[in-house]
Amino acid sequence: xxxxxxxxxxxxxxxxxxxxxxxxxxxxxxxxxxxxxxxxxxxxxxxxxxxxxxxxxxxxxxxxxxxxxxxxxxxxxxxxxxxxxxxxxxxxxxxxxxxxxxxxxxxxxxxxxxxxxxxxxxxxxxxxxxxxxxxxxxxxxxxxxxxxxxxxxxxxxxxxxxxxxxxxx
Numbered sequence: 001x002x003x004x005x006x007x008x009x010x011x012x013x014x015x016x017x018x019x020x021x022x023x024x025x026x027x028x029x030x031x032x033x034x035x036x037x038x039x040x041x042x043x044x045x046x047x048x049x050x051x052x053x054x055x056x057x058x059x060x061x062x063x064x065x066x067x068x069x070x071x072x073x074x075x076x077x078x079x080x081x082x083x084x085x086x087x088x089x090x091x092x093x094x095x096x097x098x099x100x101x102x103x104x105x106x107x108x109x110x111x112x113x114x115x116x117x118x119x120x121x122x123x124x125x126x127x128x129x130x131x132x133x134x135x136x137x138x139x140x141x142x143x144x145x146x147x148x149x150x151x152x153x154x155x156x157x158x159x160x161x162x163x164x165x166x167x168x169x
Contacts (some may be wrong), residue, residue: 009062014067015100017107020058027063027071030052031090040130041090041096042151062111064091064104072100077110077115084159085112085119101136105155109133109140111161128154 010017021026031037032053033044045053066074073091079087087108090102112122124142126133134156138144142158149155 010111011136012103012107014066015072015104015107016067017062017104017111018065020061022072024063025054025131027092028074031053031092033072034093037090040127040133040153041126062104063107064100066100067132075102077108077112080123080125082123084121084123085116087112087122087124089124096132102139105136105140121159122144122157123157125155125157126154134150 008018025147029050032050035044038044048051058077060078062075062077063071064075064093070093071092073089075087077088078086087105089101089105091104091106095101109122113119123145124137126137128134128147137158140160142160144156145156145159147154148157
């Protein structure tokens with residue numbers, strides 16, 4: 001058993017969102033290199049990029065596991081180039097279609113608004129062609145706020161306001 005800290009940062013009925021540990025790197029590397037998971041993310045990363053990511057700072061990254069500890073995905077809370085708080089995510093294909101992404105991303109949004117108390121909105125960007133991701137963001141209550149060309153593809157930006165900001169309180 002690893003001695004790494006595995007404190008839950010958020011929990012749902014079926015899932016745990018926790019910090020990334022070194023033992024998670026093989027799964028993360030699969031997420032960086034798998035052509036199915038990277039279809040709408042610019043394709044598999046190079047050996048050089050994978051090496052940089054392995055050694056890089058994983059701050060803001062959240063491993064998403066079932067309560068059994070089985071990894072189903074990854075979420076990230078960080079800053080987009082506009083300064084907005086951003087949610088990113090990748091889920092393992094074997095976990096698709098089970099509602100894990102929706103459950104985990106909803107928990108990550110709540111965690112983001114809790115941890116970043118001064119931010120009034122959170123964004124997510126996906127390729128317009130990634131219909132599963134578009135449906136997920138809309139199911140989470142996010143609203144399309146922008147569309148633009150980047151990485152040789154049409155990108156769409158979705159946003160959700162902090163609950164108190166949306167209520168006018």
